[in-house]
Amino acid sequence: MLTIENLTGGYGETDILTGINLTLEAGEILTVAGTNGAGKSTLAKAVVGLLPRVNGRVTLSGSDITRIPAEQRARAGIGYVPQTANVFAALTIVENLEVVEGVKDRKQRIVEMFDLFPALNERRRARAGSLSGGERQQLAFARALMTRPDVIVLDEPTAALSPIMADESFRRIRELARTGTAVLLIEQRARQALAISHRGAIMDSGKVALEGQADGLLADQRAAELYLGVGH
């Protein structure tokens, strides 16, 4: 579904990403973990088309999208929930969904999103800027799902959430993957994320340091010590 080959790139002169290779199949969840500043968000931006300078190749369902602008990638089926500023604060909830382009049968899709996130429906005329952290994250998720994406990139979707809401979020992500969506899940709660993932990758200084089956990584002593934190 999504392949990333020899991806390098960054914001200015220096490469933040230094040779990334990853693949993601339909219905698969791939957790990307790693320390702060490892380049996880930068990788997400490279995939969705927001990184100013990239080399290498990104393909979606076999077609090269490396040079395609972000808005066309979004319409081609890449959904994205950024780590921060992931809703239009000045727009109402319903406007946040209506404004998305490249949606077939928009009205119907909005109804589906409100069925999926009933809390949003109750406040549909409220400005997104007035939402709580949890509601905001739901709206960000719903907005990214509007296009029925084949691949969704989630950048730390549970970072601002309470443990209970995080569990709820992981449950939704698993359900989404069951319907065939490929999920690139960047997470600080790496153990919990790996527990619902098929595969995992651990990034360090712009590279993939470790990659493998999720359960293998969870059992891996080295991964545990270096990146996942002991315990939990």
Added chain:
Amino acid sequence: MTGFAELLLSGVMSGLIIGLAGLAVTLVFGIARFSNAATGDTMTLGAYGALLGTTLTGSLIFGGLVGLLAGALAAVLSYVLVFRQLANRSPISSLLASIGLAFFVRAGLGLAFGHNQSVFQLDIVRPIRFLDLRIQPNDLKFAAIALVTLVIVFIILHMTPIGRRMRAVADNPLLARVSGIAPRPVMFTLWAMAGAVSAIAGIILGMKTVVSPEMGWDMLLPAFAAAVLGGIGHPVGAIVGGLVIGVAQELATPFVGFTYKIAVSFIVLLLVLLVRPRGMFGRVEGVR
């Protein structure tokens, strides 16, 4: 008392013109993220366009439409030729370029039309008497045009898909792109709207007073002040800001004299910003 009411009335009229110019400034600032110093000269261009159109067609209405289209077209061109090229640089480069563009437009208009003042041939109509107040029927028409303009801008921004996209881009341009919103149609619409609104301001000003190559440039600082006063990026705020400045200027004129009335707008601006740093209508968003 009549004197006061008449000053108030004339303050409202100049306030509406300042407010429209401020509206153009605030639209561009909200989406393209810089203060467009060419706004005033787009007004002038609109006024000359209307003058030319009126002469050619013999109709003020058609003339006005010509001026409006000229303003919109000029603004779109300024985006395509200048501001789009600078979009990835700092806002300062766009601001400086807009100052250059302002000089360029003004010089061009001076060359084309000369530096003499021109006037619109409006029918002389007897003022309406309301209590002791004399009201020019044309002023009522101008006020109506200004308000209709504001309402149309509001409808476009809040009730049409392209307006929703414009507000999304204003709010968060990167999120807009990953939501599939192509920047180009949004920017074209923005510039066409800002140019048309500037032109309307210029046409009204030209009809109320005289048309000269400097007319718009002189309005630039009050227009910026109105935009800031209203809370930058807030369309209704810009009009209200313009009204506050226009009225304050006129009411102060008997005390400070004509020469210093511009200074009054800045005193008002300072006072309001001391109390409300984000302007009258600006609101502090929650953390995004």
